[in-house]
Amino acid sequence: MLTILICITGGSISMFLRRLRDVPLVLLAVLLLLPVLSVAASWLDWNAASGQILREMAATVLPGYVVTSVVLCLAVAVGVAVVGSATAAAVTLFDFPGRRVFEWALLLPLAMPAYVVAYAYTDFLQFSGPFQSWVRGQFGLQGRVFPEVRNLPGAAWVFIFTLYPYVYLLVRAALAERAAHLMEAARLLGAPLARRIGRVAFPLARPAVAAGMALALMETLADFGVASYFGIQTFSAGIYKAWLAMDNRIAAAQLATMLLVVVALLLGLELRAQRRLRFAAGTRAGGAEALPxxxxGGQRWVAWAVCGLPVLLGFVLPVAFMLRPLLADWSVLPWDRFLAWSFNSLRLGAISAALAVAAALLLAFQLRRSPNALTRGVAQLAGLGYAVPGAVLVVGLLLPVGWLQRTWPQSGAGYWMTATMLGIVWAYLVRFVSVALQSVQSGYARIPASLDDSARMLGAGGMSLLARVHWPLLKRSAAAAGLLVFVDVMKELPATLVLRPFDSDTLAVVAYQLARDERLGEAALPSLALVLVGLVPVILLSRTLRSAR
Structure with a gap:
C-alpha cells in the first residue's frame, strides 16, 4: 500500500512539474496572441453605434481603401513577379561577364526600407528638386516638367524595386535545384532555348513566384510610411487615421480586422506555395553539374540591363539621391540630435533582440525536448507574428489598454503601455520572435539528437542540457538571430510611431517626421543610417548563398 501511495504521489509530482514547465510557453502564447485576439474581440462589442460606423465607412472611405489597396497590390504583384523572375533566371540559367557580381548585388534593395526609397525619389524628382530645376534651367521651361511622384503609380514603383528580392531569392533557389539539369536534358532532346525556358524552367519556378509575391504583398499591405507620405489611402493609413485623427477606436478595430483577414489569406497562399515549392524542388540531381x-554579343547587353536596372533603381539611385544633401551642405544636417536618435534606436533594438532570442531559445528547446501539441502550437503562433501588420498590432495593444483605463482608472495601463518601453517592446516581440525562432531552429537542426542522449546519461538534463550542451553549439545561430531582429527593429516604423515613449524618437520615426515636414535634406542622414544597418543581414545572406553553392 505504501509503495502504491509513493508511486501515485511521485506520478502526481511528475505531472505537476511537467505542467509547471509549460507555464512559460503558455505565457509566451498569450503574449503573442493577445493583440490579434483583442482586435477580433472588438466585434463582440457590437451595437447600433458600431453598425452605424461601419455603414458610414462603407458609404464613404471603405470603397476607396479597398480599390486603392487592390490596385496597388495588383501592380506590385505583377512587378515583383516580372522583375524577380527575370533577374533570377538571368543569373541562374545564363553565363555572362559580371554574373557573380549581380548574384549578390540584386539583394541590395533588401537593405532599403520602402519609405526611405520614397523620400529619396521625392527629394530628387519633385518640382523644386534638382532634376526638374536642371531641366527648366537647361531648356528654359516653366512649370512642372515631370509628373508628380507622390501618387499610386509612384508607390507601386517604390514597392516593386524594394520588394522584388523576395521573388528573386525563391525563384533563384528553385531554378538552381533542378532547372539547369532538366534544361540540359531538354536540349539533348532538341528543344530550342525559348522552349526550354518556357516549358521547363518557369513551370518549376511557379510555386516560388507565388510564395515571393505573397511575401511582397504582405509587406505592401503592412506599409504605413510610403502610403502616408504619398497620400495613398490604403488600409494601414486608414487605421491610423481612424485612431489618431478621428479618435474612433471601433472604426480602427474594424479596419484592422479586415486587413488581418486579407493578410491571413496571403499567408495561407504563401504557406501553400512553400509546400509546393519543397515538393517541386526535391533533391539535386546527380551527375555532372549542368552549366549555364x-x-x-547583344545577349550580354540584355542580361546586363535585366540585372542592372533593378539594382540601379532600387539601391544605387536612392543612395545617391540621399548622399547629395550630405555632400552639398553638412551644416543643415541635425548632427547634434543624431546621436540621441541613434541611441534610442540601438537601445530598443538591443533590448528587443535579447528578449526575442531568449524566447526563441526557450521555445526551440521545448520543441526539441517535448514536441507536444502545446509547443507546436506556440511555435506556429510565433511564426505567424511576422505577418501581422504594425497597424494591427497598435490597435490590438491599445484596445485592451483603453478598456482597462475605463474600467480601472487606477491601473495606469495607458502609462505603462505608451510612456514606457513596455508597449513598443511587446509589439516588436510579437512581430519578430519568428525571425529569431527560424535562425535558432536552423542551429538546432545541426545538433544531432544522439548528443542529447549522451548528455542525459552523464547527468545533464533540463535547463542544464540547454546551458551546458546546446548553448555552446547555438552561439552563432543565436547571434545571427539577434542581429536580424535588431535590424528589423531599427527599420520598424508603424508600431514605433505610436507606441514609442515620449522623447524617444528613433531613426525611422525621425526620418518619417522630417520627410513629412518637407525637410528631405535633413531626413537623408537618419535614412542613410538605416540603410547602412540594413546592409548587415544582406551581406550575411549573400555569404550564406555563396557558401551553399
Missing amino acids: VPLR
Missing part, C-alpha cells in the same frame, strides 16, 4: 548557357 553562355551569352554572347
Whole structure:
C-alpha cells in the first residue's frame, strides 16, 4: 500500500512539474496572441453605434481603401513577379561577364526600407528638386516638367524595386535545384532555348513566384510610411487615421480586422506555395553539374540591363539621391540630435533582440525536448507574428489598454503601455520572435539528437542540457538571430510611431517626421543610417548563398 501511495504521489509530482514547465510557453502564447485576439474581440462589442460606423465607412472611405489597396497590390504583384523572375533566371540559367557580381548585388534593395526609397525619389524628382530645376534651367521651361511622384503609380514603383528580392531569392533557389539539369536534358532532346525556358524552367519556378509575391504583398499591405507620405489611402493609413485623427477606436478595430483577414489569406497562399515549392524542388540531381548557357554579343547587353536596372533603381539611385544633401551642405544636417536618435534606436533594438532570442531559445528547446501539441502550437503562433501588420498590432495593444483605463482608472495601463518601453517592446516581440525562432531552429537542426542522449546519461538534463550542451553549439545561430531582429527593429516604423515613449524618437520615426515636414535634406542622414544597418543581414545572406553553392 505504501509503495502504491509513493508511486501515485511521485506520478502526481511528475505531472505537476511537467505542467509547471509549460507555464512559460503558455505565457509566451498569450503574449503573442493577445493583440490579434483583442482586435477580433472588438466585434463582440457590437451595437447600433458600431453598425452605424461601419455603414458610414462603407458609404464613404471603405470603397476607396479597398480599390486603392487592390490596385496597388495588383501592380506590385505583377512587378515583383516580372522583375524577380527575370533577374533570377538571368543569373541562374545564363553565363555572362559580371554574373557573380549581380548574384549578390540584386539583394541590395533588401537593405532599403520602402519609405526611405520614397523620400529619396521625392527629394530628387519633385518640382523644386534638382532634376526638374536642371531641366527648366537647361531648356528654359516653366512649370512642372515631370509628373508628380507622390501618387499610386509612384508607390507601386517604390514597392516593386524594394520588394522584388523576395521573388528573386525563391525563384533563384528553385531554378538552381533542378532547372539547369532538366534544361540540359531538354536540349539533348532538341528543344530550342525559348522552349526550354518556357516549358521547363518557369513551370518549376511557379510555386516560388507565388510564395515571393505573397511575401511582397504582405509587406505592401503592412506599409504605413510610403502610403502616408504619398497620400495613398490604403488600409494601414486608414487605421491610423481612424485612431489618431478621428479618435474612433471601433472604426480602427474594424479596419484592422479586415486587413488581418486579407493578410491571413496571403499567408495561407504563401504557406501553400512553400509546400509546393519543397515538393517541386526535391533533391539535386546527380551527375555532372549542368552549366549555364553562355551569352554572347547583344545577349550580354540584355542580361546586363535585366540585372542592372533593378539594382540601379532600387539601391544605387536612392543612395545617391540621399548622399547629395550630405555632400552639398553638412551644416543643415541635425548632427547634434543624431546621436540621441541613434541611441534610442540601438537601445530598443538591443533590448528587443535579447528578449526575442531568449524566447526563441526557450521555445526551440521545448520543441526539441517535448514536441507536444502545446509547443507546436506556440511555435506556429510565433511564426505567424511576422505577418501581422504594425497597424494591427497598435490597435490590438491599445484596445485592451483603453478598456482597462475605463474600467480601472487606477491601473495606469495607458502609462505603462505608451510612456514606457513596455508597449513598443511587446509589439516588436510579437512581430519578430519568428525571425529569431527560424535562425535558432536552423542551429538546432545541426545538433544531432544522439548528443542529447549522451548528455542525459552523464547527468545533464533540463535547463542544464540547454546551458551546458546546446548553448555552446547555438552561439552563432543565436547571434545571427539577434542581429536580424535588431535590424528589423531599427527599420520598424508603424508600431514605433505610436507606441514609442515620449522623447524617444528613433531613426525611422525621425526620418518619417522630417520627410513629412518637407525637410528631405535633413531626413537623408537618419535614412542613410538605416540603410547602412540594413546592409548587415544582406551581406550575411549573400555569404550564406555563396557558401551553399
